[in-house]
Amino acid sequence: MSIYIAHRLFAPHDRALAADLAERLARKIGADRIFLPFCDTDEEDLVAEVKGRRLFELDRERLGRLDAMVALLHGPSLDDGVCMEIGYAAASGVPVVVVTTDFQTYSLTEWDTLLDFPDPLIQAVAHRVVRVPSLGPWPLPDRQGLTRYAEFRFRNLSQVDAALDAAVEVLLNLPVPGPRPVCDTEPGVVYVEGSPYAAWGPDHLAEACVDVGHGVIVPQRFTAADPVAGALADLTAVCAAARLLADVSGPETPPGTALLIGVALASGVRIAAFHPRPTYTHASGREPNWRNLMIQYAADALLTDTKAVQTWLTV
Incomplete structure (x- = not known):
């Protein structure tokens, strides 16, 4: 073990x-x-x-x-x-x-x-x-x-x-790990995860995706009658998406957003972090990080405005 x-x-x-x-x-x-x-x-x-x-x-x-x-x-x-x-x-x-x-x-x-x-x-x-x-x-x-x-x-x-x-x-006393979950990828679909810390909400990111021809999936867990079932649906949706667009705005990446970034990385889903006003952390011997290093290096790109979002979606 x-x-x-x-x-x-x-x-x-x-x-x-x-x-x-x-x-x-x-x-x-x-x-x-x-x-x-x-x-x-x-x-x-x-x-x-x-x-x-x-x-x-x-x-x-x-x-x-x-x-x-x-x-x-x-x-x-x-x-x-x-x-x-x-x-x-x-x-x-x-x-x-x-x-x-x-x-x-x-x-x-x-x-x-x-x-x-x-x-x-x-x-x-x-x-x-x-x-x-x-x-x-x-x-x-x-x-x-x-x-x-x-x-x-x-x-x-x-x-x-x-x-x-x-x-x-x-x-x-844990059971032997099961097989790795398998999801059917949905080409052209972007899972858009908003930040509860941001006043602008997820709509502007979803609209940016639609404007360049992508389908959009948004979280269910915050509106589902059963939040845990909604959370599992969100996890499945991220595994199947072509891309994850995650708003990491706030004092730290929101916990659910960070978890979904890990899911996407393990599943081979492309990841972009949206953060219009990044701040940096500094530690002895390290380069400056705009988020926790596990978030920063999991992401393909740091996007700071809608134009950058649309450019990333076309690459």
């Missing part, structure tokens, strides 16, 4: 949490069967002409030969690189276990079905969601000398321990 641990990279506590899970899994199946990004790509010492692209290539190579993925997702703002990796694994027929200690649930309307994550796509593709939403038990009697802050820390860490232990058990 080869397991990929997908996790947020940009804070030490996130990397430490992923390393804790990797250590627990390694004790069960051996460290050679675990892939922990950042650690196993040796990012701090990696030298490459274009370092971000090289990291993308190393991660994608490992994504192409997995038996399972475990993704650590916490809170309403979900890491777009992790969501992209989830989509890639799901489109490849690889079971994905998602771990969360978020105590919130989400819905698309005030009285709608409760979801584990803001976008139903994540719940739709997950083989299992390991959810530990409540604090751990109070410290044992012999630890009653702790301050209330130390007690609170203990309860939070015991919650994390419970989540990681549960994830390990699920991963060790």
Whole structure:
């Protein structure tokens, strides 16, 4: 069994949490069967002409030969690189276990079905969601000398321990990965994914596609009576489309959009990212990135206006 641990990279506590899970899994199946990004790509010492692209290539190579993925997702703002990796694994027929200690649930309307994550796509593709939403038990009697802050820390860490232990058990009992899903490609069809962060909505992108003779598919999951069923329909539609035009506007790529970019990349669908006002992130030794590097290098093109969209559609 080869397991990929997908996790947020940009804070030490996130990397430490992923390393804790990797250590627990390694004790069960051996460290050679675990892939922990950042650690196993040796990012701090990696030298490459274009370092971000090289990291993308190393991660994608490992994504192409997995038996399972475990993704650590916490809170309403979900890491777009992790969501992209989830989509890639799901489109490849690889079971994905998602771990969360978020105590919130989400819905698309005030009285709608409760979801584990803001976008139903994540719940739709997950083989299992390991959810530990409540604090751990109070410290044992012999630890009653702790301050209330130390007690609170203990309860939070015991919650994390419970989540990681549960994830390990699920991963060790996963079924053998099934065959890679096969979709019938629809030539000339563009799946247009709008951004909930953008005031302009998806219509102008859809109109740009129609104006140059392309058919258009838009998401169903936000309007379907069953959001999870709608999400699965969206995933199938992206796999079958000739192109994915994804609006990645906002503080980060929206989680469902990022997941569909991963699906499209694994399925050989051409991808363009629409981002009229890109901002850049900078990390030591890397080139500037206009989005998470897993999004940036999955896309064929970055488009900043309607004219650029139509030019991309004719190439």
